[in-house]
Amino acid sequence: MKIAIMGAMVEEITPLLDFFGSYETIAFAKNRYYTTTYKGLELVIAYSKIGKVNASLTATTLIEKFGAEQLLFSGVAGALNPNLHVGDVLVATALTQHDLDITAFGHPHGYVPEGSVYVETDASLRALAHKVAHAQNISLQEGIIATGDQFICDGTKKEWIYKTFNADATEMEGASVAVVCDALKIPFCVFRAISDAADMDAGFSFDEFLVSSAKESAQFIIAMLDEL
Numbered sequence: 734m735k736i737a738i739m740g741a742m743v744e745e746i747t748p749l750l751d752f753f754g755s756y757e758t759i760a761f762a763k764n765r766y767y768t769t770t771y772k773g774l775e776l777v778i779a780y781s782k783i784g785k786v787n788a789s790l791t792a793t794t795l796i797e798k799f800g801a802e803q804l805l806f807s808g809v810a811g812a813l814n815p816n817l818h819v820g821d822v823l824v825a826t827a828l829t830q831h832d833l834d835i836t837a838f839g840h841p842h843g844y845v846p847e848g849s850v851y852v853e854t855d856a857s858l859r860a861l862a863h864k865v866a867h868a869q870n871i872s873l874q875e876g877i878i879a880t881g882d883q884f885i886c887d888g889t890k891k892e893w894i895y896k897t898f899n900a901d902a903t904e905m906e907g908a909s910v911a912v913v914c915d916a917l918k919i920p921f922c923v924f925r926a927i928s929d930a931a932d933m934d935a936g937f938s939f940d941e942f943l944v945s946s947a948k949e950s951a952q953f954i955i956a957m958l959d960e961l
């Protein structure tokens with residue numbers, strides 16, 4: 734089984750590369766892909782760079798060029814739901830694009846023709862995540878992620894996304910991965926540890942907690958691999 738593990742920023746995959754220790758590096762399309770094996774699994778790891786376009790390119794490459802059969806995303810996110818706090822690990826149930834807007838034509842936010850407002854993650858990967866969390870006594874939150882090409886650091890925008898999409902966290906890549914994996918019929922799931930509250934202090938909080946929260950998410954992914 735070939736598993737892709739994807740992040741957006743180098744800090745989100747560094748804990749993974751450090752854990753695996755040895756890996757081959759392949760340069761492609763202005764990005765680097767790291768291949769290794771772990772307990773009989775073939776792994777291909779990459780960070781996309783920030784934003785939906787970069788994430789779409791990397792997710793597609795992981796699947797179409799490297800032959801990934803499942804894709805796990807590991808990274809950090811801003812909390813929208815007040816019950817989520819820095820360090821909490823969230824598994825996405827569904828993802829949506831909060832900045833996709835053709836409401837001028839009567840469509841809901843996040844919708845374009847022949848698409849859907851939400852793309853659901855793979856139910857068996859989610860079930861496995863909860864099994865691993867329970868077995869390892871890790872508290873795992875579950876919720877909707879709203880993705881957009883903006884770092885959210887403003888209470889008004891935060892509240893709009895929270896209310897419009899009933900979303901629990903926000904980031905800048907997950908929904909792209911969801912659309913790509915759904916179209917290519919590859920089971921996927923998105924794991925994000927909270928780094929900030931997507932409010933006026935988000936920049937400072939993000940800078941302070943990026944590394945530690947990225948580690949939280951990566952450690953959960955590694956725990957998942959032992960059960961895949």
Ligand SMILES: Nc1ncnc2c(CN3C[C@H](CSc4cnccn4)[C@@H](O)C3)c[nH]c12
Binds near residue numbers: 741812
């Ligand atoms: N509040 C938030 N809003 C939107 N996204 C996020 C995230 C998740 N990632 C982190 C990073 C922020 S931009 C970036 C650019 N330069 C340096 C660091 N980060 C981008 O890849 C999305 C964490 N908190 C978020």
